[in-house]
Amino acid sequence: MTTLEFSYSLNQLSSTLKPFALKLTRDMDDANDLLQDTMVKAFTNKDKFTEGTNLKAWLYTIMKNTFITNYQLMVRRGTFVDTTDNLHYINSSGSLVENGVFGNFTMDDINEAIDNLDDVYKTPFMMHFRGFKYHEIADKLQIPIGTVKNRIHIARKFLKEDLMVYKHNN
Template sequence: MTALEFSYKVDQLTSSLKPFALKLTKDMEDANDLLQETVLKAFTNRDKFAEGTNLKAWMYTIMKNTFITNYQRMVRRNTFIDTTENLHYINSSDSIIQNKAHTNFAMKDINNAIDNLQDSYKVPFMMHFRGFKYHEIADKLNIPIGTVKNRIHIARKELKSKLKVYGKK
């Protein structure tokens, strides 16, 4: 295949490669960059294309591999390598240190709120929380299933009211 024929066929394929690039990158500018890089690699490696094989599949493979390589490069760029003897890999975006004091206070408040529920609401609620199904709770406590659902609902409502300070902001 001559260079002119190869160029013509690659040019014909760019319109079908663009949606694939957009699907991979989910951004129009990145998709255009990926398409451009794919076409450049195809022209650079034209001698490696075996005539008689599927050019479209070859181009899709180049695009997919280019995307994967770029993605891995981006991930590596965002990772610090600790050169101490422990050789830890630390992602820079996850390097926030918290002392969990807020969590400890919240758990203490949640436990206090649950402890202050009436037993008729607390017992079914805690059983449901531990994974029991409504019918199992009803059988164990010897009460109707509707009562179980109602008591769990009321317990949740009371807890939500008592713990509203921890609600969405």
Template sequence: MTTLEFSYSLHKMSHALKPFALKLTRDMDDANDLLQDTFVKAYTNKDKFTDGTNLKAWLYTIMKNTFITNYQRMVRRGTFVDATDNLHYINSGSTQIENGAYGEFAMEDIQSAINGLDDVYKLPFMMYFRGFKYHEIAEKLEIPIGTVKNRIHIARKILKEDLYIYKNKN
């Protein structure tokens, strides 16, 4: 494959690779950078590509490996090794102290949301949460297994709606 044919093939593949880059990075600018890095590595290693093989798969592999390498490099940059006897790895990105209040508020909200459920949904949900299997809940409550699954599903849906403020919290 000539360099011109190779360049044309890479250009055609850019539309297929961009969504994958965006999925990996979750940021448009980082996705464009990853796409560019992938093409630079592909041009640099053009002689390693075997004619007749799957170019798209080769590029996906380069992109995935480039992303992993960049991620590992970023993590290493933000971490230093404490050479004392304890040998702790300490993340040096920023210092943050938490007192657990956020967790307590979240737990209070979760408990309040569960207590707000109708008993018809709360009982099967709590039994499932405690580790009971669907068939055990159905036997204990003397209802069909499909009803148990439906009530647990509805309970989860209600809780998800009630606790939506915690959706993107870490």
């Protein structure tokens, strides 16, 4: 088969390969790139094609292998592994060490905000925080359950205002 005949055959089969490329990539631009890569590889390796065999099957195999190779490269590019003597995994979140100082400041601020609450709100709030049910708090403080719920709600509101600085700090 001459180069011209081979080129003509590739051109004829390109339209049948496009749906397969689209099925593999699920994106039109990526499918066009894959089709182009397949045609370039087929043309540069035309000497490896055995005349009389199925050209279409040969092209499908090239396309499938090209897709797999590109996918593996993309996955490998997404993860970087440091191969130095320390063997640290750069992208590993398992080796994340957090500084506890900010947590201490936060807890100090939370405790201060709770201490600043009036006792009328702080007592039911802290009881609820420690796990008491609304009706238990009401019985213990000898106030209606609705009052307990209201005071806990107001305590949360005051704490939320006092600790607003931490709202967007994660």
